[in-house]
Structures are given as C-alpha cells and as structure tokens.
Amino acid sequence: MFDPDYDLFLDILDAGSISAAARRRGLSTPALSKRLARLEQRLGARLLNRTTRRLVLTAAGKDLLDTLSPIRAALTVAENRIAGRHSLVRGPLRVTAPTSFGRMHVVPTLPSFLATHSQVTLSIDLSDDFVDLLDGRHDLAIRIAREVGPGLVGHRLGTSQRVLCASPAYLELAGEPHTLAELTRHRLLATDSQLPWRLQGPEGPVTLAGQSFVDTNSSEVVRELAIGGCGVALRSLWDVRHALSDGSLRRLLPSYAGSEDVGVFAAHAPDPPARVSALVEHLQQMLAL
Numbered sequence: 001m002f003d004p005d006y007d008l009f010l011d012i013l014d015a016g017s018i019s020a021a022a023r024r025r026g027l028s029t030p031a032l033s034k035r036l037a038r039l040e041q042r043l044g045a046r047l048l049n050r051t052t053r054r055l056v057l058t059a060a061g062k063d064l065l066d067t068l069s070p071i072r073a074a075l076t077v078a079e080n081r082i083a084g085r086h087s088l089v090r091g092p093l094r095v096t097a098p099t100s101f102g103r104m105h106v107v108p109t110l111p112s113f114l115a116t117h118s119q120v121t122l123s124i125d126l127s128d129d130f131v132d133l134l135d136g137r138h139d140l141a142i143r144i145a146r147e148v149g150p151g152l153v154g155h156r157l158g159t160s161q162r163v164l165c166a167s168p169a170y171l172e173l174a175g176e177p178h179t180l181a182e183l184t185r186h187r188l189l190a191t192d193s194q195l196p197w198r199l200q201g202p203e204g205p206v207t208l209a210g211q212s213f214v215d216t217n218s219s220e221v222v223r224e225l226a227i228g229g230c231g232v233a234l235r236s237l238w239d240v241r242h243a244l245s246d247g248s249l250r251r252l253l254p255s256y257a258g259s260e261d262v263g264v265f266a267a268h269a270p271d272p273p274a275r276v277s278a279l280v281e282h283l284q285q286m287l288a289l
Contacts, residue, residue: 005039006068009047012036013065014137017055065135073136073269089278090119097142100220100239101264102126106142109286113279120275128191128217133269139276141267142283144236148267155266155280157287160236162258164199165249169229177232177252180208187213187231189222197234201256234258 008021015021018036022029040047047061057065097106103126114122125131125138133141134151148154164183177183180201188195188210196209213231216222223240226233227248233240235249236258243249264287266280 005035005042006064007072008032008035009039009061009064010068010072010137012048012055013057018050069132069135069137073134076136088119089117089274091273091275092121092123093140093275093279094123094125094138095140095142095279096125096127096131096138098144099126099128099218100223101142101144101236103220105238105287106283109283112286113282116282117275117278120278128219133267139268139272140279143265143267144262145265146261146263148265151269152267153270153272155284157264157266157283159260160238160258160262160264161260162234162236162262163240163244163254164232164234164252164256165226165240165244166232166252167227167229167249168247170226170231171250173229180206180253180256183208183232183253184210189213189225189231189233191219191222192217194222194234198259199234199256200259205259206256238264 011024012018012021012032015024018032019029022032025032036048043060043064045060046058047064049056049058095106102124107124107126110122110124114120131138131141133149142157143149143154144160166186170187174186177186180199188197190197190210190212192212192215195212196207199206199208212222214221214225219235219239222233223235223243225231226235226240227243232252237244240249244251266283268276268280
C-alpha cells in the first residue's frame with residue numbers, strides 16, 4: 001500500500017497548492033498543512049517552500065518526488081492489470097495538451113468521446129510547459145515535437161506544417177523580407193524554447209538564429225502578437241490557417257517552411273489502461289491535420 005502521506009505530497013504537487021489539494025480531497029487547508037508538516041518532521045527535512053503565490057520544491061522535496069513518482073505509476077499499472085481494468089473504458093483520465101492546439105483541436109473532440117464513454121472521469125490541463133509522463137500525474141500528453149521522448153509510446157496524429165507569416169500592418173511598416181538574410185533584420189516572435197528556427201528551403205535544411213521581440217512561453221501570445229503587427233512568426237498551419245485565409249496574416253518566403261519532421265503525437269507510458277487507448281483511437285479518427 002502506498003504511504004498516504006506520500007500520496008498527499010504528490011497530490012499537493014499535482015494540484016499546485018495545498019488549498020487546491022484540500023478542495024479535491026474535501027478537507028480543510030489547515031488539516032492538509034498539518035499532515036505535510038508531519039511528513040516533513042518524520043523525514044527530518046523540509047520538502048516545500050511555501051510562498052504567497054506558489055509552492056517551490058526544496059532539494060529534498062525534488063529527491064522525494066523523483067523517487068515516489070515512478071513507484072506510484074508502477075503501482076497504478078499493477079493494480080489496473082490485476083483488477084482487469086485494462087479491458088474497461090472507465091476511471092480517471094488525465095490529459096495534457098499545448099494551450100492553443102488543445103483549445104482549438106483537442107477540446108472540440110471531447111464531447112463525443114465522453115458521450116460514448118460515460119464512465120470516464122476526464123481532467124484536461126492546457127499548458128505549453130513540458131510534462132513528465134513517467135511521474136504518474138498524467139495519463140496522456142499531446143506533444144508537438146520531433147519525437148515523444150525516451151520510455152514513452154507515441155502515436156502520430158499528423159504533421160505540424162509551419163510557415164513564416166506576419167500581418168499586413170507590420171509588413172507595411174517594416175517592409176516584406178524576400179530573403180533569409182533580410183529576415184534576420186526583422187522582429188522575430190517565438191516562444192522561449194522555439195528559437196533558433198529550423199527551416200527547410202531550396203538549398204536544404206537551414207537554421208535561423210535570433211531573439212524573440214517579446215519574451216513569452218505561450219504560443220497563443222505569439223500568434224496574437226503576429227496578428228497585431230508586432231513581428232514575424234513561424235506558426236503551424238493548424239494555428240494560423242484561419243488568419244491566413246481572412247488576410248490577418250500573410251505568408252512570407254513561401255519557399256521556406258518549418259522542418260517537416262515535427263509531428264503531432266499522442267504520447268503515454270507503456271501498458272496504458274483501456275481509457276487511454278480509447279482516447280488515442282478517438283483522436284486519430286477525429287483529427288484531420
């Protein structure tokens with residue numbers, strides 16, 4: 001049996017705060033705080049630094065998290081297997097997806113999935129932050145990347161074709177670039193982890209380095225800033241197709257595009273329960289990328 005205080009510690013991290021974890025459990029915040037303090041006293045180490053805005057793992061807390069997460073995940077897999085739950089599409093299903101893609105493409109498919117699988121309890125987290133699927137806190141992640149990562153099973157849902165684009169207002173002010181060399185003199189818009197841009201052009205693969213005009217971790221912010229005339233962005237067609245159609249954005253340097261090895265994947269840990277496999281199959285049928 002998994003230690004209930006360890007389970008509490010992981011639940012607090014999953015919820016993001018002691019108060020949020022208390023609400024999920026139907027308990028008071030002081031009661032959970034006391035239990036966390038009791039665990040810290042038992043271990044002889046502080047696990048979390050509490051601030052008014054967030055919880056921050058200490059070194060001891062990070063060590064405990066890294067130790068406990070795979071244990072709880074393994075226990076869950078074993079319990080599901082022994083109880084025969086892999087054959088039943090029911091139970092909690094925790095999904096994470098990039099903010100913009102999730103809102104535009106994943107969420108619209110969920111009502112029909114839930115109508116078919118009424119015994120599934122769904123929670124979905126839209127975030128552009130990287131999520132470790134092996135820590136047991138999420139069952140399925142939508143990833144836009146070249147690969148899903150070691151130790152995971154990935155199902156390719158489509159290709160994330162990316163194009164260079166900017167608004168007519170920005171181009172009127174800054175001029176339209178006709179070569180990559182000219183593009184380096186323009187304002188670039190990208191999330192924290194996107195630059196340098198890896199493009200495919202007539203001469204083959206090429207890398208464009210630079211710094212984003214605005215610092216952000218949100219792909220939706222990048223899109224809206226591009227539409228608002230702040231600079232040039234490299235965006236997926238699934239994200240800007242409508243803006244290109246209505247003229248809010250204009251494609252630039254059409255002989256260049258983002259590397260085609262970037263795909264959209266549904267990723268999960270090995271040996272998933274039936275509810276995970278059912279959602280993967282549903283997404284494969286519903287998404288046309």
